[in-house]
Amino acid sequence: MPAPCTALDCVCTGGVQGNCDTGLVCCQDGVAIPGGAGTCQAADACVPAPCTGDGCACNGGVLGNCDAGLVCCQDGEPIPGGAGTCVVEAECVPPACTGEGCFCNGGVEGACDAGLVCCLTDPSVPGGPGSCQTEEFCGPPPCIENGVACDATCGVDAECAACCSGYCSASGLCDVVPEPPIVCTSAGCACTTGTEAPCDEGLTCCATSDLPGGPGVCQAAC
Incomplete structure (x- = not known):
């Protein structure tokens, strides 16, 4: 019966005494094994293969x-x-920039670090672009003074949040809200017949023509 192969590169079983010649170890995948199949290798050559996989x-x-x-x-x-x-x-992508000054979009959870808010470039656009800033820095945008053209988002003769006064005039300029017109309802004032309470209490709207709902004058008696 031939002697078992115990020289370099011979098949061996780890943990079996005399499995390999002196100076050799039973090596499997770069590790001297206590059990299982391997090959006889020099001890200094029996080292694990370098880790080159995901996470190495x-x-x-x-x-x-x-x-x-x-x-x-x-x-x-x-x-x-x-x-x-x-x-x-x-x-292999850079971590998201969420610190002060980083680009962000409004309404996105976690877009900025704790203590920062996504300060929108145009607050009138929900979910629009902005940058991560402290709440103190991200104050309301400066309003438009009276006499200056209203923001494009505002209608004329209407409320306008961009105007300091909150109103955009019929001419398209920020201005104070006009006072409602004063309606004359005392004696001698013009009125329209058939309308509800066109004159002060005790006065009557006396018609000045035969037209129903036509012009009249407020008088104590017609």
């Missing part, structure tokens, strides 16, 4: 540092040198 530590710029389809990534960027981690290239 790596150094940028070293050929074969990561498996095919992976890149050596550091802080979201493939690096030409320095320590990183092997990840799928599509996952």
Whole structure:
């Protein structure tokens, strides 16, 4: 019966005494194993294969540092040198910028760090672009003074939040809200017959023509 093969590269079973010649160990995938099949290798050559899979530590710029389809990534960027981690290239993206001054969109949860708000470039556009700022910095935009053209979002002769006065005149300029016209209802005032309470109490709207609902004058008696 031939002697068992115990020399270099011979098949062996870990943990079996005399399985390999002196100076050799039963090695499997770079590890001297206590059991299971392996091959006889020099002890100094029996070292684990480098970790090159997803999540393994790596150094940028070293050929074969990561498996095919992976890149050596550091802080979201493939690096030409320095320590990183092997990840799928599509996952190697910089972390989202959420600090002060970072771009953001209004209404997006977590768009800015704690203590910051997404300060919109145009507050009239909900969900629009802005930047992460402190609430103190992100105050209301300056209003438009009277006599200056109203904001494009405002209608004429209507309320306008962009105007300091809150009103855009019929001429398209920010202005004070006009006082309602004073209606004359005392004796001698013009009135329209058939309308409700066109004259002060005790006065009657006396018609000045035969037209129903026509003009008249407020008088004590017609």
